[in-house]
Amino acid sequence: MPKLSVIVPCYFNEENIPVTVRELVANEAHFPPDVTFEYVFVNDGSGDDTLGALRRAQSLYPTRLRIVDLAGNVGSYNAIVAGMAHATGDCLAVITADLQDPPELMATMYEYWQQGFKLVIGNRQDREESGISTRLANAFHWLMKHLALRNIPEGGFDFVFFDRQVAGEVLKMHERNSNVFYLMVWLGFAYVNIPYTRRKRQIGQSRWTFPQKVKLLIDSLMAFSFVPIRAISVLGLGLGLIALLYGLYVIGLKIVHPDEPAGWPTLMVVLLFVSAFQMVALGVIGEYVWRGLDAARKRPLYVVNKVFEESPPEAPADADSGRY
CATH class of the missing domain: 1.10.287 (Helix Hairpins)
Structure with a gap:
């Protein structure tokens, strides 16, 4: 009975959590009935009530949700590493909390994993969004493909499905100031690339600032290129x-x-x-x-404040109000 761990890094996603949890659970219908699920939500030092929203969701799905609450904000890539360290599945997936990446694509990824592929990449062939941010993102991934890792797909990616072995190899490296997704490709495992159109964000605003994007470009280039x-x-x-x-x-x-x-x-x-x-x-x-x-x-990539593996003693009053 294979187990899938879905890692979801969260940063100021209080409004997204109810919708995200509901859609992820509904997406289980696309999988074979023998697959079990674990959702590892990593609260990356959010300043809003993201943790409270996660705890309320956990009260509704106590056997599925695990919450890793980090002591401070360490960035989405380090938060993903924390999720990988606490996941227990035979295979793992990483998806954003804003659901701009289609959860239903994971079923196809799972099929490729069953065929023996240890890494399946969902790459952004196109975006519903437009503007300067999209052009900057395309320029970033073009630079990385032509100056650092030539075997990465066009368009960039942060939606991946991978084997437990890949997670173990990434965790052993303890890589700092790097890009965890590029590390997976750098390992050398043969992978399948599934292009898709990234959705426009419907809830909340992105906290991915321009200075953070510049730092990511510098970190990625220097981590994978001379x-x-x-x-x-x-x-x-x-x-x-x-x-x-x-x-x-x-x-x-x-x-x-x-x-x-x-x-x-x-x-x-x-x-x-x-x-x-x-x-x-x-x-x-x-x-x-x-x-x-x-x-x-050798400072730690992250510090875990607390791990919530069970639901709160009592469900909150608004649990049946239709919020989730």
Whole structure:
């Protein structure tokens, strides 16, 4: 009797929880009757009543829901790792709490898992949403595919279905400042890619800010690619060649026109350009050094405040009011 653990990271999802839980439970009808389910909701330090909403939902489905309440906000990827560590299923899936990814796709993913695939990816072929955020997301995944991991699918993904072995390998790495989904692909297991159209968010607002997106891009590139440090080397060699040619030019100019004064503007341009390159180079090297220091500290990726494995003693008064 296979068991499926569905991991749902939650951050300021108080309004989403009732709908999400109801749709996930209803989605069980798409699976064979011998499959059992476990829903691991990870509260990533939400500042609203997400935990309360989860506890109310747990009172309605006490045998299905497990709640991992983290002590503080550690980011969705670390929250997913926490969910993986507390999941007990033979196979696992990760889906967002806002249900922009279709839960019914998990049944098809499960079929591929039964065929022997240890990793099944649902990638965003298209989006119902549009705007600058969509263009930035597409640019991010294009950079990652062409500069870091060439075997990832086009369009990006954060909806995955994977075997217990994949979860175990990811947990053993204790990777910091990385991307847990790219780690799954990096492991090298053959995977199936299922394209889909991502839904428009219906409830609440995304807390995924622009600075967080920039940090994710930097973390992902530096975790899976040597391109930034290699670019510095190539640019440094190029600047060295330019400096050599310019030096020869200056020497030749001095021989041909010994009385001509040196050019102040040219000197300042060269000085500022080289100084700017040095600062950028130091910044990139510093990013790599900081990540090495952060890994050497061996601080935990997350701290669990409490794990709720059973429903509250009594269901809340509004449990039968149709809220869930």
